[in-house]
Amino acid sequence: MAKRRIRIGIGGWTYPPWRGTFYPPKLAQSKELEFAASRFGAIEINATFYGRQSPKSWAAWAAAVPDGFQFAIKGSRFCVTRPRLADAGEGIGNFLAQGLNALGPKLGPILWMLAARRKFDRDDIAAFLELLPRELDGIPLRHVIEPRHDSFRDDRFFDLCRARDVAIVFGDDDEFPCIEADTATFAYARLQRMREEVPTGYDKASLDAFARRARRWQKAGRDVYMFMINGAKIRAPAAALALQERLR
Template identity: 75%
Template sequence: MSEARIRVGIGGWTYPPWRGSFYPDKLPQAKELEYASRQLAAIEINATFYGRQSPKSWATWAKTVPEDFQFAIKGSRFCVMRARLAEGAEGIGNFFAQGFSALGPKLGPILWQFAGRRAFDRDDIAAFIDLLPERLDGIALRHAIEPRHQSFNDVKFFEICRARNIAVVLEDSDDYPTVEGDTADFAYARLQRMREEVATGYDEAALDGFAKRARRWRQDGRDAYLFMINGAKVRAPAAALALQEQLGV
């Protein structure tokens, strides 16, 4: 069994304010993924929430990043925004048919983000989880659920996730509650309180707190994914790099 690993990353790689602050000024836009993937260990792709990506794109992205890099992929809105999640079999099938198995070992967790208004309904959530495939073209899949309603702080939710090795996303947000449960052999955090007036997005004390939590996950034998994903997005790369430095990864 390989040693647990901590990966720190950002959401996406194309964002104009990062030019000059993260990307070198004269770096061609076509080289942004290549550059970002050599500074960080993971990127969360959010475009998949809004639409399918082409098989050619997946193949190109796989070739562009280093061998030990991983992409996390955000599940389609057509799967998570319906009234009854249990009725989403067709949408889930379409989502997994878009070709991202081309990433091979560079495929990280699949993120399923629920709307803030969605409360915990045990039967519906359990049925949704039953629809999530465990493998795709021979690749073992990891799933992470990001609940955004306090009602998910429920032992029944954690039990459902634990039975399928599904991670509960730790969300650091001003807008949504933190729901925390150790339910999988990996951990997933989305850190969303960066401030533009802080050069590293989060201050040193906050970064130290995230680093301690990540080290605990690793010590427990769990891979850890931590994404600087929202808030003052212009600071996301600096925040991720600062956290990497604290962790020595």
């Protein structure tokens, strides 16, 4: 089996406070994605949660990043905020039909983020997972789900995800529970407790611990995606670079 890969990344690439801190001062805004993708192995796209993107945008994003890079895509809110997830089939189909197949092998995991109020309902979650296709126009699809209610800390949920090779987000978060379970051939972490007073967002001990965790997941035969997302977002690139340096 080929060695599993660890990809470290950030959430998005358009953030004005990064200009002059992460991005060179005179870098054209149109070159920011290209610059960020040259530094990291993945970027999580948040805009797809709120609305459709044009086919032109998907093609441009694919052209701007190097081979081996991947985008993680946040699934549409119209799929995950309905009363019954089992009714999301049409929405999932529309979401996947918007043009993201233009990414080809640069298409990474699709993240389905559940509402904080949603409690675990075994039958509804099972039906939702069955709606998630395994491929799109010949491109293998990976799905990851982020439950934000403690009722999902349930072996029945883990078994459902394991049967479909769906990862569960490892979330370092002050507000929502961290549910760690090995359910897929890949691991997906969203690290959200950066502090602005720490130049690297997280302190040395935390970064060392995340690096050890990533190596442990990789050694267990899982690809790894780790994103610096929220908290003091201005520190996200520095945090991701510091973590990446530990993993070289």
